[in-house]
Amino acid sequence: MCSDLTAQAKIRNAAIAHFARDGFGKTNLRAVAATAGVSPALVIHHFGSKEKLRSACDEHVLGILVRRAGGARPSGMQDLFREYLSNPEEYRLQMRYMLRAIEEDTPAAATFVETLVEESEQVLRAGIADGSMRPSSDVRALAVLTVLNSVATLTMPPSLARALGHEQFGPDVLRRLALPTLELYTHGLFTDDAALKAARAALDDSPQEED
């Protein structure tokens, strides 16, 4: 990293890079200290413990992401992809970090996900109101669904990427999936509503909830 940073910042940046690449569990403090050019003891001295280091990284990355994503107007799933495709390595790293944090269910990640769902729901309601999107029987669930699919695409398992002929997820895979995704979102997949009617009928048998 840049040598004009304070050691604490260098450690945090090194940790973010390692956590993003290998995950929290498989990252060891000695490796973080090495890429920060620092002794392992100093990591503890500045952050107290590995867990607190994670918290610091979480809040740092979360701060950057919400400052960008939630800046102007509410942003749906497509903004996630746009950001990923357009921006340089730096943003991709933070994205990857956040996705890892979501997998490991960090508090900061939970806040971020909640924000994503909230904004996605706003986008959906606005789209339905102005007629550009179809009304839904459960807008909240639809918002969760779109966020889930977005996150899933970005965290695509290597085995699925391989099914498309790539070694792992990357811009190429995303470009390949863009068209089928949008075709699905504009025309649907089924030509009739047999499956939908069947599901409605099946769910009426055990309503389970009704708000």
Place this chain on the structure above:
Amino acid sequence: MCSDLTAQAKIRNAAIAHFARDGFGKTNLRAVAATAGVSPALVIHHFGSKEKLRSACDEHVLGILVRRAGGARPSGMQDLFREYLSNPEEYRLQMRYMLRAIEEDTPAAATFVETLVEESEQVLRAGIADGSMRPSSDVRALAVLTVLNSVATLTMPPSLARALGHEQFGPDVLRRLALPTLELYTHGLFTDDAALKAARAALDDSPQEED
């Protein structure tokens, strides 16, 4: 587990349960040995190493899953959900194990995913041929997309489940998402094809691939 099983089988079942619940990395052999009612050394004695134990579990679970899922006719994503909703704890455990294996990109999981994509593609092509599904510009990518969304739903991060008011993924969450999912798959989301046309235009600038 049942006490009339051979110790080797008891160890393997215990390992499957632990790997499914905690993942391979966070599972330690002493815990596996304990729930199998056996000494840690015996685990090594029978399987050679933790890694080989994982391989044995992978092949065992994979065998069960492909024997069920790929049994009669090719099964798409919906069969995954049906199996999950209808069957008892046992099948849910194996499902969870397989999803963990997919996340950790095990060889057996890769084979399983490849099978899923292949069968999904067959279902799509059959549906397009008989007119029940809309033609797609890239059936293979669409197959990957449907499998991805299915796997994502089943591995839903707790933070997203919480956005729906549940502590973690389970049958309730799946039921809640079923209707919006099918609405999306029958009617789509957008009322016009502006986004689709825009994407087509954007992709024409950098074709990247054309088969």
Place this chain on the structure above:
DNA sequence: CCAGGGACTGAACATGTGTTTAGTGTACTG
């Protein structure tokens, strides 16, 4: 009965890793 082999165990070993400790240098402060 007895010799061999395999299932099985308790204990120890090796290693990786988070953390502590004691100490060093350095820069600011009175």
Place this chain on the structure above:
DNA sequence: CAGTACACTAAACACATGTTCAGTCCCTGG
């Protein structure tokens, strides 16, 4: 200059965990 505070380090510590070792039990074949 004295001293205090703080960044920083090498080394050791503590502990978890995969694995090995030596030995015990028991069953089976001769």
